[in-house]
Amino acid sequence: MTYVITVSSVNPRGGFIKAGNAEWMKHVVSLDFDISDVIQGKENRLLSLDDVPEYFVLKRARTDLPDMFWGSAQLIIVSERYRDIIEDLDPGVHQMWPMEIRRRRAGPVPGKWFGLNVRARAKTIVKERSSVQVSRGGTQVFGIVTRSMTFIDHMKFNLAVDETIEVGHNLWWDNTLDEAALFCSDAFHDAVVEAGLKSIPFKKCVS
Incomplete structure (x- = not known):
């Protein structure tokens, strides 16, 4: 997970x-x-x-x-x-x-x-099943928005990921969205918890 x-x-x-x-x-x-x-x-x-x-x-x-x-x-x-x-x-x-x-x-x-x-990168987020926000701002040509941007919903942090993708690292930035999200593996989460360290909170992703 x-x-x-x-x-x-x-x-x-x-x-x-x-x-x-x-x-x-x-x-x-x-x-x-x-x-x-x-x-x-x-x-x-x-x-x-x-x-x-x-x-x-x-x-x-x-x-x-x-x-x-x-x-x-x-x-x-x-x-x-x-x-x-x-x-x-x-x-x-x-x-x-x-x-x-x-x-x-x-x-x-x-x-x-x-x-x-953090140097590792991956793209594992499934946008369609994640809590994200879409900004309709951006460059406009003749009143038409030419680009929208997708960001994390920071009050929910409900992110779905494709677990079949092999990341190869235990700590990485996910660059699927326009805003990067910091992810970690089960092994990383468990090591921090077992050591009793106070960390930026973890939230389990949906597969």
């Missing part, structure tokens, strides 16, 4: 934590590509360490952090234990680099943290 990892700033359970880095955001503007397209699954490329943040600053003080969360600069951040599961199940596939998570007054958050660039 496949699970979707419900990365969402809309859904209250979507694993979003307000964290930023003003210096890095200024750097992003100077890049010749949109780094958010890479770290949110639209484009697949290996990032230069010169192009990724070294730290994030939490907007609000916290006594602890989940082992996987999504920061306000659109980057997914994981703990060392979560990183180890990723590397154990998909060795050498995904890109991860060390990061420091800072608090405004209390100093760095204890432990080791890593930015995550």
Whole structure:
């Protein structure tokens, strides 16, 4: 069975934590590509360490952090234990680099943290049986919409997948829709749960 990892700033359970880095955001503007397209699954490329943040600053003080969360600069951040599961199940596939998570007054958050660039891609979503939203916007010629776009319904996250498609990895972005969805295998889900890690919530997909 496949699970979707419900990365969402809309859904209250979507694993979003307000964290930023003003210096890095200024750097992003100077890049010749949109780094958010890479770290949110639209484009697949290996990032230069010169192009990724070294730290994030939490907007609000916290006594602890989940082992996987999504920061306000659109980057997914994981703990060392979560990183180890990723590397154990998909060795050498995904890109991860060390990061420091800072608090405004209390100093760095204890432990080791890593930015995550998921490199695997697949197209397994069955749109006709999934909860999606269609945007009729886009380029118009003489008042006629030339393209519609299909997005995830973030309040439901009910996604149907074709289980007959061999993905070959345990963590991947699905690019069937205009918005990428982060998926994982049974083995990945079970390893995170058995380790007792706090993750962006999982939701079982429909086959």
